[in-house]
Amino acid sequence: MVEGLFLDAAGMKALGAAIAISVTGYASAIAEKDIGTATIGAMAENEGLFGKGLILTVIPETIVIFGLVVALLINQ
Amino acid sequence: MRLLENLWGRKPSRKSDKKKKGSSNYPYAVTRVRAMKSKLLPKETYPRLLNMGIDEITRFIQESEYKNDVDELAMKYSGGDLAEHALNRNLALTCDKLVRITTGELNYLVVAYLKRHDIWNIKTLLRGKIYNAPVEEILESLIAAGEFTYTSMSELAAKATYKEIVEALKDTEYYPLLQKFDGTNLAYIENELDKMYYTGLFEAIGKPKSKDRKLFVKVVKLEIDVKNLINLFRLKKAGITQLDEIMLLMIEGGLELNPEKLAPLSYDDFVNELQRTQYWNAISGVVGPDMTSLTTLESKLTRYYLESTTILSHVSPITVVPILDYIIHKNNEATNLRIIFRGKETGLSDELIKDQLVII
Numbered sequence: 210m211v212e213g214l215f216l217d218a219a220g221m222k223a224l225g226a227a228i229a230i231s232v233t234g235y236a237s238a239i240a241e242k243d244i245g246t247a248t249i250g251a252m253a254e255n256e257g258l259f260g261k262g263l264i265l266t267v268i269p270e271t272i273v274i275f276g277l278v279v280a281l282l283i284n285q
Numbered sequence: 286m287r288l289l290e291n292l293w294g295r296k297p298s299r300k301s302d303k304k305k306k307g308s309s310n311y312p313y314a315v316t317r318v319r320a321m322k323s324k325l326l327p328k329e330t331y332p333r334l335l336n337m338g339i340d341e342i343t344r345f346i347q348e349s350e351y352k353n354d355v356d357e358l359a360m361k362y363s364g365g366d367l368a369e370h371a372l373n374r375n376l377a378l379t380c381d382k383l384v385r386i387t388t389g390e391l392n393y394l395v396v397a398y399l400k401r402h403d404i405w406n407i408k409t410l411l412r413g414k415i416y417n418a419p420v421e422e423i424l425e426s427l428i429a430a431g432e433f434t435y436t437s438m439s440e441l442a443a444k445a446t447y448k449e450i451v452e453a454l455k456d457t458e459y460y461p462l463l464q465k466f467d468g469t470n471l472a473y474i475e476n477e478l479d480k481m482y483y484t485g486l487f488e489a490i491g492k493p494k495s496k497d498r499k500l501f502v503k504v505v506k507l508e509i510d511v512k513n514l515i516n517l518f519r520l521k522k523a524g525i526t527q528l529d530e531i532m533l534l535m536i537e538g539g540l541e542l543n544p545e546k547l548a549p550l551s552y553d554d555f556v557n558e559l560q561r562t563q564y565w566n567a568i569s570g571v572v573g574p575d576m577t578s579l580t581t582l583e584s585k586l587t588r589y590y591l592e593s594t595t596i597l598s599h600v601s602p603i604t605v606v607p608i609l610d611y612i613i614h615k616n617n618e619a620t621n622l623r624i625i626f627r628g629k630e631t632g633l634s635d636e637l638i639k640d641q642l643v644i645i
Contacts, residue, residue: 243312250317250386254324 233276380430
């Protein structure tokens with residue numbers, strides 16, 4: 210697959226898939242960090258906000274799901 | 286060491302303060318404070334409170350967010366005193382909580398803002414000693430929400446004369462000013478303490494570069510404008526036109542108003558000049574030549590200030606403004622409750638009490 214420093218088509222596809230997953234994973238993490246801490250802050254005052262907070266916290270997870278779909282499409 | 290500094294209100298050196306940035310926990314603190322704001326008394330509560338007696342109000346307070354404070358103090362106090370102490374205790378604990386839940390730059394700004402309670406406490410202590418008020422009465426009015434703890438202030442309140450209090454404060458930043466206090470110039474010292482607070486606040490902020498500090502400055506400047514405007518109206522109504530006399534009472538650094546320009550004007554010209562400012566819409570309905578009482582005007586201006594801060598907090602949600610907005614609204618709630626039960630205690634009519642309230 211790898212010859213010297215160059216990648217062939219399969220190598221490029223694998224690299225593309227890796228970038229798609231890692232970048233979107235990182236983006237999700239940043240978004241979830243802020244929403245998660247905000248949820249904890251709200252929950253410290255009002256425990257009833259757990260459900261809403263949980264839903265809002267996982268919404269950025271869609272970003273990494275899109276990344277996963279793209280990675281799968283690249284490897285098809 | 287930090288504990289000792291907190292106990293005696295010793296200010297950390299300004300240089301290290303300015304460098305103190307660290308990482309701030311904006312999402313956590315701001316959302317928590319917003320949740321805290323949702324627990325403030327809704328505006329529908331006030332008409333109900335006006336129909337109650339003092340004991341009913343105390344019971345109502347006991348069933349609200351002030352439960353712990355009333356329970357804790359019920360053994361020592363009763364009636365209006367109990368409510369007063371409970372409000373002050375709750376305010377102090379709330380401010381302490383705000384300091385605890387914030388970090389970095391946010392914490393620095395909140396601590397600088399809360400120093401206003403230290404100024405309030407020093408004024409109360411001096412006033413109490415000058416008029417020979419009993420220690421109990423002085424303690425009733427103290428709010429341990431700044432850098433001074435309740436214990437250290439109780440010790441100060443127990444001192445026999447104002448001179449001993451001034452001496453006990455010799456390690457604080459207020460000492461050089463307090464040294465000028467001779468027992469007769471209380472009004473001057475109080476004004477200077479206020480000015481010192483705002484100067485210190487602007488100094489702590491430095492030249493605002495970040496969005497957060499710019500918004501912080503805007504809120505503080507708006508507050509200064511409102512305070513200056515209320516004072517200008519009072520002075521104009523009292524017929525004082527001398528520039529020197531008026532400027533002594535003005536705080537520098539307002540947002541839109543220039544007290545030096547407004548001070549020498551006659552009442553009519555002063556009102557005309559105000560029409561060009563953002564405050565006119567808020568006060569146009571009550572300002573006129575036949576205006577006898579300034580109460581409505583003052584509550585309109587305070588309401589404008591509260592509303593403006595709330596709007597700013599919505600425009601910039603992840604900044605220090607929602608926290609300032611909460612502090613201001615919490616103070617307003619405590620003031621409203623205090624007005625209601627003190628008004629009831631002295632037998633004021635409901636209408637008169639209602640005029641004094643700022644209900645948002």
